[in-house]
Amino acid sequence: MTIRYPNGKKYVPVNQTTTKKTANISFSNRGKTLEDELNDSNEYYLSNNIAVIHKKPVPIQIVNVKYPARSAAVITEAYFRSPSTTDYNGVWKGLYIDFEAKETTSKTSFPLQNIHEHQVKHMKQVIEQDGLAFFIIKFTTIDRYFILFYEYFEKKWERMIAGGRKSITLAEMEEMSIEMQASFQPRLDYLAALENHLQSLL
């Protein structure tokens, strides 16, 4: 039943308007990086007891630290180290989840040159321990998102090693991976996309 004020205007609870406004603002926020979108999604999963998935800290080689009196230690010299694993991991319904997130501005293919060999090796090791390893890939220019399982990725990686093309074409991506849409809450529901896919395999 719609409640109406004596002036004929429809009654809208305050919370509802607020929520809707926020929703519009967030949803139109196309400038977010994939990392931000995934951090938002992981926070949503965590606070709703859906999964425990975190981004790992950036690995740093610390060379010098100063300890000023009465204040926090300051790192005054440090260097970035290349990661030996993927960026994200955690647990979802008893499953070990491990993935790497990558963006590309290309409209036609996903370049393989910014994937590190030790990350590929890591994902292979995860698969061998019955974990779930995959890539989340965003084509930023055409605003499309894909989940690519390591098992499919590996074929294209090996094609490159064998001297073949150094990228995965969009057409190949469409064929091999799960496409997902950005939404409001969570921003990128990659676990729902995974679940649909896993159930379709049963």
Added chain:
Amino acid sequence: MTIRYPNGKKYVPVNQTTTKKTANISFSNRGKTLEDELNDSNEYYLSNNIAVIHKKPVPIQIVNVKYPARSAAVITEAYFRSPSTTDYNGVWKGLYIDFEAKETTSKTSFPLQNIHEHQVKHMKQVIEQDGLAFFIIKFTTIDRYFILFYEYFEKKWERMIAGGRKSITLAEMEEMSIEMQASFQPRLDYLAALENHLQSLL
């Protein structure tokens, strides 16, 4: 059959002597920190395809980075952040593994003050997703190692919250946890200790 040289001395293959020597050196290395021992064990697990478990990088808040010409980026100002999760996680035979490693010099109890509340919260969330969460605790002075499952730890944590003692006594530790011995390869076979325990529950 033992091969003997004409002089009556027993033949010992060169490799065997070498291996034995190395073993003795490593085994007597009691000065290692628990972190070193666990990193060695995790490397052993990884190279023998037993499990994929890594220590997470220390979380750092980066404030300033310089980019000198023709050399690597230098972080010139950064601060340590307190970790929001545990230090170690990974996958073993399809199981999600998550633990925190702590040393104490006390001979009689394990103090709870250097456990962060958000780490406890994180472990609780892991349990709810059917992951395995535990502490590996080393009493350095008496050289004893314990695996304490989160479920048991929680009772003592709650006792502290309720105003009770701020530590777990050694007697309580002996009763609630799995004790393990340091060895050669891997240095700390915590997965074997877990496996024995999990099988004893069946």
